[in-house]
Amino acid sequence: MRIAELSRTSGVSIATIKYYIREGLLPSGLLTNSNQARYTEDHVHRLRLIRALMDLGGLTISKIRSVVTALEDPDGRADPRTWTADGPFAGPLAPLTADPQTVATVRSLIERQGWNAPVDGPEFAMVVELLDTLCELGQERFADRLDDYAEAAERAAAIDEEVLGSCDGSRSRAESLVVGTVLGDSLLSALRRLARAERSTAPMPAFAGEAGS
């Protein structure tokens, strides 16, 4: 298909499609002459993937570039176990600033749960940083429930792994991992808010927007 049809099918404007190609998020079309290119169903799928990671997963252009580069790498760097550290989920913060007590708490959580997670990984650093920050903000009561939150997270991880285990082919497994992880975070977050709506002492009142305030 030509770019106009790709735009209609995907709902993404032609200018934005060209921007994604320039930014390395979307492969170029196949040039049929000096100023026309052909696009395929793979382009439609990639555009959907980009928009989902951006609009629903909240990833930036630069993180999406890391994701699609990893997915395209024929040397297996898309293997989820090898591309988390320098990939799109790399932790934002240096572990050097962490409270040693908190590091010990998370280490012992991992032992108790029987997890095999590395203590030098970005997920570990992120958990430590979040606990330290909760305490710094005077919200240590959330940090105190670490074990309970870990149980809820483990439950979600078990479902993830069952779904991923049923994938065949490393290419599709890698894409499933990305989509399931990023959109799965958003899904859990929305479900957690949805579940909490019933836990108010009173039924939900009209929303502020509807009440005209």
Next chain:
Amino acid sequence: MRIAELSRTSGVSIATIKYYIREGLLPSGLLTNSNQARYTEDHVHRLRLIRALMDLGGLTISKIRSVVTALEDPDGRADPRTWTADGPFAGPLAPLTADPQTVATVRSLIERQGWNAPVDGPEFAMVVELLDTLCELGQERFADRLDDYAEAAERAAAIDEEVLGSCDGSRSRAESLVVGTVLGDSLLSALRRLARAERSTAPMPAFAGEAGS
């Protein structure tokens, strides 16, 4: 304290502090003469809150502005049950594009779980949109496990509510709700990745970064 000390204590540069004041994220200091202002511990705390929501929660400046405005509102619009709809957690997408089948699925999930969540709320629209998008991307196997993910989310929501129930004073409860919700999302997401690290068939290999690739 003066702005230089506020900057040292909080680790936020003077230029950034001034930017947050201009953007309405941080109240001005108390002017002591025409070009000097005094700041308090409340300013230190607010700076920590802003950085946590931004660096660990991934919120934008504009979402943080909605959060702190809601927290400061003396008319109780900081009541979490009234400011979600037009507040920082408003869903990004119009429900008009949703598949009616998916809407019915989420409605029936809410009934089965005995949740009291409104079907016109942003959380509902977000869950519908995420399920539709997972299917569109060929990842319906994640969407098929909606009930299981809902159980995990409900577990996390129950802990949230226990922690929030122990807060006294609506002001501190509102801040706890914001911090617990936003940083709690990041914590669950990091714990879910941490839990999954042990579920690989083999022990985690060296990270790509360490292997020098």
